Amino acid sequence: MFTLHRRDRVQRIYxxxxxxxxxxxxxxxxxxxxxxxxxxxxxxTIHNARMALPxxxxxxxxxxxxxxxxxxxxxxPLVSTAxxxxxxxxxxxxxxxxxxxxxxxxxxxxxxxxxKLDICFVSPAPRHEIERQxxxxxxxxxxxxxxxxxxxxxxxxxxxxxxLPNMATPLLEKLVVSFFYQLSFSxxxxxxxxxxxxxxxxxxxxxxxxxxxxxxxxxxxARAMLHTFFIDIVCEHLDWQVxxxxxxxxxxxxxxxxxxxxxxxxxEHSLTSERHHQAGRRLWRELLGSFRNVRTLRVHKGLxxxxxxxxxxxxxxxxxLPEMKELxxxxxxxxxxxxxxxxxxxxxxxxxxxxxxxxFPVGRANYKFDSSTGPIYIKSDT
Numbered sequence: 001m002f003t004l005h006r007r008d009r010v011q012r013i014y015x016x017x018x019x020x021x022x023x024x025x026x027x028x029x030x031x032x033x034x035x036x037x038x039x040x041x042x043x044x045t046i047h048n049a050r051m052a053l054p055x056x057x058x059x060x061x062x063x064x065x066x067x068x069x070x071x072x073x074x075x076x077p078l079v080s081t082a083x084x085x086x087x088x089x090x091x092x093x094x095x096x097x098x099x100x101x102x103x104x105x106x107x108x109x110x111x112x113x114x115x116k117l118d119i120c121f122v123s124p125a126p127r128h129e130i131e132r133q134x135x136x137x138x139x140x141x142x143x144x145x146x147x148x149x150x151x152x153x154x155x156x157x158x159x160x161x162x163x164l165p166n167m168a169t170p171l172l173e174k175l176v177v178s179f180f181y182q183l184s185f186s187x188x189x190x191x192x193x194x195x196x197x198x199x200x201x202x203x204x205x206x207x208x209x210x211x212x213x214x215x216x217x218x219x220x221x222a223r224a225m226l227h228t229f230f231i232d233i234v235c236e237h238l239d240w241q242v243x244x245x246x247x248x249x250x251x252x253x254x255x256x257x258x259x260x261x262x263x264x265x266x267x268e269h270s271l272t273s274e275r276h277h278q279a280g281r282r283l284w285r286e287l288l289g290s291f292r293n294v295r296t297l298r299v300h301k302g303l304x305x306x307x308x309x310x311x312x313x314x315x316x317x318x319x320x321l322p323e324m325k326e327l328x329x330x331x332x333x334x335x336x337x338x339x340x341x342x343x344x345x346x347x348x349x350x351x352x353x354x355x356x357x358x359x360f361p362v363g364r365a366n367y368k369f370d371s372s373t374g375p376i377y378i379k380s381d382t
Contacts, residue, residue: 004028012038019043022051030054037061042068042091050094053078060084068092069122072099074107085111092122095155098133101162105141115147120154124180134162144168154178157185164189173199174228178213181235185244191251200229205259205291207245209303210267214241216249222261222296239283246286253290260323262291264307266300284310285320293323301330308342328356 004010004025010033015022022043036059043049052071062082065073066089073079079088088111093099099119108114139162148169153160157179175194179185194200204219206227215232219225233244249256284306299307311320339355346353 001025001028007031007033008035011035013040014038015041016044018045019049019051023049026051027054030056032058032060035061037063039064040066041070042066050097063087065089066091071097074099074103079107080110083110084113086113087116087118088114089116089118089120091118091120093120095121095123100133100137101139101166102137102141104163105139105143105166108143108145109141111145113147114145116150116152117145117148118150118152120152120178121156121159124156124182139166142166142168144170146170148172150174150176152176156180156182157187157190161187161189164193167193169197171199172197175200176230177232179231179233179244181233181240181244185247185251187248187251190248191255194229194252194255200255202229202256202259204261204263205256206263206265208265208267209238209241211236214245216245218256218259239280242283242287246283246290249287249290253292256290257292259291260293260295261298262294262296263298264300264303266302281306281310288320291321294321295323296326296328297321297324298328301332304329305338308338312342312345322351324351324353326354326356328358330358 001024004013005028013029013036015025017025022041026041039059039062041051043051049069050071051069053067053073053076055076058077058081060081060083062078062085064087065078065082065085066087067073068091070090070093072090072093074090079085104119108117143166145167149171151169151172151174153163153176155178160177160179175197177190200218201220202218203221204224206217206219208215208217213232213234215230217227218229219227231245231248233241233248235241235244288310297307343353343355
């Protein structure tokens with residue numbers, strides 16, 4: 001408390017403490033902090049409390065603002081006076097405190113130096129409630145973020161669909177999207193947003209199916225190590241995961257038509273019932289149907305059986321992955337009864353595929369999923 005009261009000497013504040021401790025310290029953030037550049041406040045444990053910053057708090061030299069489990073400061077003097085803000089991260093926003101896009105855009109218009117924007121809701125709001133709020137006050141504001149390089153969003157698709165048509169981000173280099181599970185996805189504005197970004201071109205795609213969520217990482221080149229586009233959906237069952245991604249990628253097909261290298265990675269679904277463990281041939285074909293120019297397909301051993309069954313035509317024309325030249329999968333995951341009909345069928349159709357048996361075709365990357373703070377991310381990629 002003594003330190004926070006020396007406002008003219010505080011340049012950085014990093015507080016990660018229990019909620020009760022934070023609630024005692026936060027009131028000291030009143031008035032102006034003239035040299036404050038960095039502010040990070042987050043509870044050290046998951047909780048249901050919503051904290052708020054003092055309405056008199058100002059930091060005109062602030063460059064980074066990262067708050068978790070706070071009511072949004074959008075519209076407060078803290079944001080409206082921080083014209084040099086470079087990073088704005090608002091995590092775990094309670095959906096009951098509805099942040100209308102008009103309010104968000106009005107605040108963002110005052111931040112011309114912003115390079116990274118991260119908006120994360122703590123839980124899903126019902127789609128009909130969001131649509132009702134948007135109808136009650138239609139979106140009339142637009143914003144241009146001339147220096148934005150990274151945009152991250154975690155919430156429901158209808159809210160993101162309301163934001164994207166009204167945001168101009170000419171220099172965007174990375175887009176990270178995390179959706180809560182819903183039965184159906186309609187994302188035409190996301191598709192248009194991605195296809196119009198010259199920095200979001202894709203040569204490689206990597207899927208990860210695991211017990212907490214499903215994700216897809218998109219890379220600009222086949223050999224690139226850093227992804228520029230990421231989507232994950234929080235749901236447990238494999239069939240739900242495949243269905244959700246298939247719906248989204250159906251909209252994104254023009255943007256992903258340049259992908260030539262596709263990886264299907266898998267982690268055990270320990271909570272998945274037998275009924276949900278298999279996605280079914282139709283769902284897999286819908287998912288893979290968006291990738292028309294893939295030449296190399298890498299498959300984790302846990303998915304090889306389902307994929308081969310889905311790739312076989314069974315009397316249909318061979319439209320799935322018509323440009324595929326290589327199938328890479330683990331040695332022990334393929335038996336002759338499964339692979340021989342597939343290889344023969346491709347040869348007869350004039351679409352021969354070279355089978356490459358490798359022990360770890362999808363690498364040994366480490367993944368982390370934390371439903372309290374954000375989406376999956378890669379710690380190390382191979």
